Amino acid sequence: MTTRTAHHAARALADPATYTDESALHAGLARLRAEAPVSWVDVPDYRPFWVISRHQDVMAIERANMTFTNWPRPVLFTEAADQLSEAGIIRTLIHMDDPQHRVVRAIAADWFGPKEMRAMRARIDELAHRFVDTMAAAGPECDFVREVAVNYPLYVILSLLGLPESDFPRMLTLTQELFGGDDAELQRGEALEDQTAALLDMFEYFNALTRARREHPTGDLASAIANARIDGEPLSDVETASYYAIIATAGHDTTSATIAGGLHALLQHPDQRERLRDDPGLLPSATEEMIRWVTPVKAFMRTAIVDTTVRGVPVAAGESLLLSYPSANRDEEIFVDPFRFDVGRSPNKHLAFGFGVHFCLGAALARLEVSSFFRELLPRLDAIEATGSAEYIATTFVGGLKHLPVRYSMRPRPGYPG
Structure with a gap:
């Protein structure tokens, strides 16, 4: 039997608390890349898995989607949660492989394409104005995450779905309960049953939405999903609700994490903030650097369906692999000075949106939101500083800052009274 290399930094990735300390996380991942880039993890409450920490290997595995599949274990959850997922309680795009994945993804693909993004730009800019105004009105101090960053992307994605603004607070609570299930402050409860209840509450809402959109289509993304047909048949209730859920949650939490983490990076690197403010032409590269720096999706899982190797290490059929995106996005083999935040970084081959057939459906929308x-x-900020410690969500899947207290002074929007 081949000896499996284990490393304490790899074991730590099964602990949601690991992601609450960015400095320790990245120090551990750097050791992992240097000492055990393919490392075995076998810890209580989780099925064993390999940790893949190098950019080149993550890309190769994502590219080989017929060798390494999403199903049956797309996300690092406990063994009990894995069993619920395998029972079919939820069935999103991240749970699917080709050819089913390709067909189901196509239902919403055009809604995130160039034409729809051009149409959405005015709404995105309007909401950016609105929430910067909200920040100005809340001043001179606020918790940037709670009062601004979590709301702006939520309004964008739920506007695309076509949901009424009166429902947005409820959706915010549900999305945070789902992705904050490992965080004592955000979770509905500690038990798996509590987290499942949050998912079922969301599904109850979306099942009612499906019925409404099938009776009276309204030309929005929710209507497109509700009325989609594959081989002449509509999606099942689980498939339809799952589709809404992945768009509403992933389309919100990842972007809010990037915006909050992006501002935090600009606070920590005032020279880069001044550089970006003085040269708005850097916004496209700055957006990519914020996405790399934050890397909101911490990991996806893949399962080998045949015996294979990764970096010369034997991986048996049926074994799972964790693709560590924060590690890949600080890989010294790919990025020059990877621990330097550089708003003009080019090239920037980050993997925060994944790679290959599962490349993030909403990547263009996220880029638009962050840039807008x-x-x-930035032009309205006279001064800004942190007034307390930044706090991070405990997670093994999607996350970032949950608190960022700031003090600031702002000028009114040009053309508006102060």
Whole structure:
């Protein structure tokens, strides 16, 4: 039997608390890349898995989607949660492989394409104005995450779905309960049953939405999903609700984490903030650097369906692999000075949106939102500083900052009274 290399930094990735300390996390991942880039993890409550920490290997595995599949274990959850997932309680795009994945993904693909993004730009800019105004009105101090960053992307994605603004607070609570299930502050409860209840509450809402959109289509993304047909048949209730859920949650939490983490990076690197403010032409590269720096999706899982190797290490059929995106996005083999935040970084081959057939459906929308927000915010900031410690969500899947207290002074929007 081949000896499996284990490393304490790899074991730590099964602990949600690991992601609450960015400095320790990245120090551990750097050791992992240097000492055991393919490392075995076998810890209580989780099925064993390999940790893949090098950019080149993550890309190769994502590219080989017929060798390494999403199903049956797309996300690092406990063994009990894995069993619920395998029972079919939820069935999103991240749970699917080709050819089913390709067909189901196509239902919403055009809604995130160039034409729809051009149509959405006015709404995105309007909401950026609105939430920068909200920040100005809340001043001179606020918790940037709670009062601004979590709301702006939520309004964007739920507007695309076509949901009424009166429902947005409820959706915010549900999305945070789902992705904050490992965080004592955000979770509905500690038990798996509590987290499942949050998912079922969301599904109850979306099942009612499906019925409404099938009776009276309204030309929005929710209507497109509700009325989609594959081989002449509509999606099942689980498939339809799952589709809404992945768009509403992933389309919100990842972007809010990037905006909050992006501002935090600009606070920590005032020279880069001044550089970006003085040269708005850097916004596209700054957006990519914020996405790399934050890397909101911490990991996806893949399962080998045949015996294979990764970096010369034997991986048996049926074994799972964790693709560590924060590690890949600080890989010294790919990025020059990877621990330097550089708003002009080029090239920037980050993997925060994944790679290959599962490349993030909403990547273009996320880029638009981040760019629009900072295009509105930076010219209006006279001064800004942190007034307390930044706090991170405990997670093994999607996360970032949950608190960022700041003090600031802002000027009114040009053309508006102060």
